Amino acid sequence: MAGKKHTHKYYKQGTGTWACALLDCSHFLPLNVAESISHRSSICWGCNTKFDLDEKLIKQDKPKCYECVEFELFGASKKDNLPDLSDFDRALKLMEQKKKIS
Numbered sequence: 001m002a003g004k005k006h007t008h009k010y011y012k013q014g015t016g017t018w019a020c021a022l023l024d025c026s027h028f029l030p031l032n033v034a035e036s037i038s039h040r041s042s043i044c045w046g047c048n049t050k051f052d053l054d055e056k057l058i059k060q061d062k063p064k065c066y067e068c069v070e071f072e073l074f075g076a077s078k079k080d081n082l083p084d085l086s087d088f089d090r091a092l093k094l095m096e097q098k099k100k101i102s
């Protein structure tokens, strides 16, 4: 898809590489550059808007933006009272555990 520019919608493949989930896009990050994912933008799997990835968000296989993660984990009622980063870490771990069980 030369010349067609879009923000890739990244997801993590089992092999540890990151690939774009959008139709007709074959973009992916080979393992040797997979670390650069934390400096890229992606499309959120929750709200479908562009956001910047970082080291915490890429712990998700299908990264969602902070707003979506916080909404999912803490509910709308806590929106005004954003959790600190240690809460966020703990919450991500919980999310992973839930995924393994279900």
Ligand SMILES: [Zn+2]
Binding pocket: 006, 007, 008, 009, 020, 021, 022, 025, 026, 027
């Ligand atoms: Zn793409």
Ligand SMILES: [Zn+2]
Binding pocket: 044, 045, 046, 047, 048, 049, 064, 065, 066, 067, 068, 069
């Ligand atoms: Zn989102």
